[in-house]
Amino acid sequence: MLVGLVLFLSFFVYHAPNSRAAIPTGPIGFYFVAFAGCALVGWGGSLIATARRPETGRSIGSVTSFALVLMALYRVLAWVVGDYYSFAGEVLRVEAGLFLLLALGFLWLRPAGGAAGAS
Numbered sequence: 001m002l003v004g005l006v007l008f009l010s011f012f013v014y015h016a017p018n019s020r021a022a023i024p025t026g027p028i029g030f031y032f033v034a035f036a037g038c039a040l041v042g043w044g045g046s047l048i049a050t051a052r053r054p055e056t057g058r059s060i061g062s063v064t065s066f067a068l069v070l071m072a073l074y075r076v077l078a079w080v081v082g083d084y085y086s087f088a089g090e091v092l093r094v095e096a097g098l099f100l101l102l103a104l105g106f107l108w109l110r111p112a113g114g115a116a117g118a119s
Contacts, residue, residue: 001048004040007033011074015081027083034074042067061110068103072096 011034013019014027023033045063053059072095078084079092 001041001044004037004042004044007037008041008070008074010034010037012077015077027081028087031074031078031084031087035071038067038070038074041070058110061106065103065106068099068106072099072103075099 010022011030014021014030021030023029025033042064045066046060049059049063050057075092075096078088079090079096084092
């Protein structure tokens with residue numbers, strides 16, 4: 001999860017004034033670095049949640065929603081930055097909306113809490 005957060009935050013650091021890129025890539029590369037960071041945060045959180053309480057899957061839906069919100073957040077910023085808009089255009093805005101809808105679905109459709117097999 002820590003590596004994922006570092007990759008996600010590197011997208012924002014790259015766009016700060018007078019910043020030096022830690023990863024030698026251009027703006028499109030940082031777009032995909034942030035995407036990988038979001039996936040790692042979601043995956044790491046899911047693994048931690050499942051390792052702690054394997055009998056419930058409720059926390060996995062919450063962590064997946066968090067990762068999807070992170071994905072939407074940086075897509076909205078990328079949509080505002082001209083380099084990304086010229087690359088992907090309005091697709092970034094559509095993707096952000098789709099990810100937010102998916103996140104909402106993962107929160108609404110989580111299984112009820114409680115021990116597995118309990119009636």
